[in-house]
Amino acid sequence: MSGRLEIRDLRVAYDRAIAVSVDHLGVAPGTLATVIGANGAGKSTLINAIANWSRAAPRLSGVITVDGEDFSRVSACDRARRGVVLVPEGRGVFMGLTVEENLRAGVGAARGAGGRAYALAEIYDLFPRLYERRRNVGAALSGGERQMLAIARALRMAPRLLLLDEPSIGLAPRLVALLLATIRTLVDGGLTVLLVEQNVVAALEVTDVLYLLERGRLIAGGSVAAMRDDPRIIAAYLGGGHG
Numbered sequence: 001m002s003g004r005l006e007i008r009d010l011r012v013a014y015d016r017a018i019a020v021s022v023d024h025l026g027v028a029p030g031t032l033a034t035v036i037g038a039n040g041a042g043k044s045t046l047i048n049a050i051a052n053w054s055r056a057a058p059r060l061s062g063v064i065t066v067d068g069e070d071f072s073r074v075s076a077c078d079r080a081r082r083g084v085v086l087v088p089e090g091r092g093v094f095m096g097l098t099v100e101e102n103l104r105a106g107v108g109a110a111r112g113a114g115g116r117a118y119a120l121a122e123i124y125d126l127f128p129r130l131y132e133r134r135r136n137v138g139a140a141l142s143g144g145e146r147q148m149l150a151i152a153r154a155l156r157m158a159p160r161l162l163l164l165d166e167p168s169i170g171l172a173p174r175l176v177a178l179l180l181a182t183i184r185t186l187v188d189g190g191l192t193v194l195l196v197e198q199n200v201v202a203a204l205e206v207t208d209v210l211y212l213l214e215r216g217r218l219i220a221g222g223s224v225a226a227m228r229d230d231p232r233i234i235a236a237y238l239g240g241g242h243g
């Protein structure tokens with residue numbers, strides 16, 4: 001299994017303000033790690049830094065390795081080519097192309113990535129709804145369908161480490177559960193995933209390791225079993241005081 005992520009001494013700054021300061025974060029191969037935190041905590045800044053992708057071009061320092069290879073100075077494009085694939089927050093799909101055209105577009109670029117490109121048939125098994133909608137254009141899809149398509153496109157790029165920034169944002173609870181269950185299926189199939197999620201209760205159901213980010217720093221992290229009982233998690237996310 002591949003996709004082991006190790007981050008050391010990562011600092012990300014916009015202008016003069018340090019937005020993220022993480023001394024260590026690790027994701028083991030074939031597991032699902034989830035980063036939670038309030039709005040503005042730095043979740044997107046962190047996950048974008050792993051992909052070296054950002055419109056704002058923040059300053060980065062520190063070391064990011066994937067399967068022991070130093071990716072710190074690798075461009076966003078080459079990281080994606082080498083299997084570090086990001087689905088950014090609110091990522092669009094090609095609105096004028098059908099679902100199937102979206103899934104066929106740009107796949108050639110992924111040759112030689114560290115991971116395995118998912119076949120179209122596998123994608124449709126994972127996301128039956130995309131099969132039903134395969135002849136519909138992106139513009140005709142619901143928010144949930146678009147999010148599924150964005151993830152499916154990432155799977156076509158042969159990820160070894162899949163980075164997902166709030167894929168469930170704006171979705172109805174039933175769809176959130178379905179989407180997270182599908183992500184769990186991917187991980188059970190051997191994929192390594194780092195997920196950013198605001199929906200903590202739903203995320204706890206599928207996650208292996210949970211990290212809590214506050215004002216750019218990881219203030220807690222551990223197995224789901226341990227984190228469920230962490231007073232900081234309970235107070236802030238699980239309706240403190242219960243149990």
Ligand SMILES: Nc1ncnc2c1ncn2[C@@H]1O[C@H](COP(=O)(O)OP(=O)(O)O)[C@@H](O)[C@H]1O
Pocket residue numbers: 014015019037038039040041042043044045046056
């Ligand atoms: N493009 C940017 N320019 C300047 N500051 C930014 C930019 N993007 C985010 N920030 C700041 O970085 C911090 C973390 O933001 P972000 O990573 O988007 O948090 P989250 O995803 O957890 O909501 C916030 O204080 C935010 O204002």
Ligand SMILES: [Mg+2]
Pocket residue numbers: 043044045089
């Ligand atoms: Mg964000």
